[in-house]
Each structure stands twice: as structure tokens, then as C-alpha cells.
Amino acid sequence: MLGEFEYLLITVAAGLGENAYGAAIREEIEATADRRCSMGALYTTIDRLERKGLLETWMGEATPQRGGRAKRMVRVTGRGVSAAKEFYDAVTRVSRGASWAESR
């Protein structure tokens, strides 16, 4: 099963769709999950998920605001979607009856 940060990354990347790349994913995680996301954690997790076949990455376009440097684009694979759904279902099931879940 996925780890918590892996789930966050896959969910954010899936939400960003065609615009999913390093900086955008990092900003989105920091904004929505309200937690710091270090460069090291982000890129090593992307690598790990790619090795597991849950993500695909490729080098994208270079833009002037990036100093002419290319982006590392990310796409969630079908296996990635299944793994994220499995994690979500498990968390939902295990949270049934928990006080913090009932209060919502």
C-alpha cells in the first residue's frame, strides 16, 4: 500500500493533470496539505513511484521564468490511480467510527 506522502503526491499530480510537474506539485502540496514539502522528499518520492510504475515522468519544455531550464513532467498511470483508490478506501474504512471522522 502507498505511504501517506506518496498518496498526497499522486492525488495532487492527478489533480494538476497536464500541468503536473515538480514545482507545481510542491506548491500544491504545501498549499492544500499545509505542510512543508522538501525538494529531496518530492523528487525521491517521484523516482520511487516511477520505479513502482505508478507514475510516468519525462522532461518537458524550458521556459524563460525557469531560466531556460526544462520541467520534469509527471503523469499518474492506471496502476497509480488504482493504488491511490485502494489507499483512500482503506483510510475511509478504518476511519469509520473515529471521533474526528464523525464530527465532520
Add this chain to the structure above:
Amino acid sequence: MNGIVWTLTGLVATLLDQDERDAVLGDLLETHESPLRGFLGVLGLVSRRQAALWKSPRPWLAGFAVALPCSYLLMHVSLSVTCTYERLVNHRLYTCWHTGHEGFPLLLCHILLLITWSWSGGYIVGSVSRRTLWLSTTLSVVPAIFCLCMWGPALPSRLCLFIFLLPGIFGAQWGLRNASISFGVALLLAATITVLMISAWSNQALWVHNWALVLPAWYLVATAWRSKRQTGLRSMGHASMS
């Protein structure tokens, strides 16, 4: 201050692969990250990448099983060759070092051995652990620096301890470029080294431990043979498919 931190960040990022370096430095520019946070982020990523490299046995083997022991032996050969040369050409004797009893033919044999041993050792180190070459390089000069500190003034020359490094660096460059060696060339190299060693050994002009230096050359033969076999199998597969 910011300029210095940004320069440092770029410097640390050189330890990353080209694509990853582009992606990371581009991300920092795009998100207007503070220089210090950016530097720490890149440093963290580099640390994680370096730590991951050491989980594999390859850098340990390259550093501690090849670079360190080979450089220790090769440093002695460099010193011995220098002392023999001094004795034969300048008629200078260094009593505290093993100068050997050999004449010019055996000196030439030792020079050839020194070059081929160092080159093949360097090639192995360069090809086995590209991204941890800094450690293997450091370990290669440790024995020579130790010897220099201990017996510096008694040496024929300070540089003589480092002679083996030159062919070693050439070998490492080949290994780094992943320039493949054909099976024939590898076999010729290993056979030449072995014949030269037998010749030196039969003239009592070879330290027994130096037999270990033949291993990198035969390792090259084994890897060249394996890659030749794989290429043969692949072409057979293509032929049967078509």
C-alpha cells in the same frame, strides 16, 4: 550574500544528473524560493541521492576492494621503478627502498606492467562507480600521501609515488565514458600482463602480492566476454524473429 548562496546551490546541484539539475534549479527560479531554503532543499536532495548510492555494493567494492589495495601496490611499483631507473641510469642507490637487481629489459617490463595495471584498475573503478568516483579517487591517493608524510625526505622524488595515477586516470576516464572494450583487446591486454608478470616472476623481480593486480585485467576479459555473448544472443533472437 544571495549571489553566493545561489552559486553554492549551483555548485551542489552539479552532483545531480543533468536532467534532475535542470528540473530542480528551474523549480527554484520559478517559485522564487528564498536562496537559503533553495540551497537547503538542493543539499537535502543531493544528500538523499548520495545516501542511496551507498546502498549498492558497487561503490564499496570500487573504493575498498579495488582503488585502495591497488593503489597501495601500485605506489610500491612506482617507487621501485623509479629506484631501479635511478640505479641503472644515474648510478644512484637507495638502500632503504627495494631497487631490484634487474637490468633495462626488466625495468621496461615493470614500466609496461605499471601502465597496464594502473589503466585496467582505473577502468574498473571508473566504470563500476561513476557517481562515487570522488571516494575511489581519494582512497587511491591515501597510501601515497601517507608514505609521503612518513618517508618524504628519503624518497628519490616526491612525485615518484604518484606515477601510477596518470595511466589510472586515463583508465578511469575510459570507464566513466563507458567506452566498451572488445573481447579481443581485453584478452590481449590480460594475456600481455600475465606474460609480463610471469617473466618478472621467473626473474625473481615481482612481489608476490602484485599478482592481485592481474585481477582487474581478467575482470575486463570476463565483462567483455559477457557483453559479446549477450550481443550474440540478441542478434540470434532478431534473426529467429525475422
